[in-house]
Amino acid sequence: MNTTITPNPLTTWPAIRQYVLAGEAVFTVANPSTGYWVTYKVTRKPGALDAWFVGYLAGPDNEADYTYLGLLADHPRFSPRFRVWHTRATKVVKDTAVWRGAEWLAKHLDEKGNFPPALEFLPSSTCARCGRTLTTPESVLRGFGPECWEAVNGGAA
Ligand SMILES: [Zn+2]
Secondary structure (H helix, E strand, C coil): CCCCCCCCCECEHHHHHHHHCCCEEEEEEEECCCCEEEEEEEEECCCCCCEEEEEEECCCCCCCCEEEEEEEEECCCCCCCEEEECCCCCCCCCCCHHHHHHHHHHHHCCCCCECCCCCEEEECEECCCCCCEECCHHHHHHCCCHHHHHHHCCCCC
């Protein structure tokens, strides 16, 4: 059994697959060179061993503002093995960065090598001061949300 601490960011596809498919995964994929990032939530479909709901963070409340994006499905006999499907409940058009990001992630999920070093895969973390979920790249790595970071550094918050 692997009992090492989950590193942040995760750098290999097997570790990312383990994280993404665990059942209640919240993570951010960031491109530090462009400053673009998107937060996804992947939750296991109740009762299913091969399907997960995928949402993305579309508002400021990173506990509640997830918009349904599609269904991630495991097709063990196909290549690529994992695919994200547009369903009738999908509220995101395909020609968007959030959709293409989810599609790309799904297609590579079964790979064995390293995640592209130009990108960062950041498991969510919680604020050390208030316990809220952290999803922005800066906050995830720092361990504090912006207000709490200011507060612990002697600011007004
Ligand atoms: Zn906080």
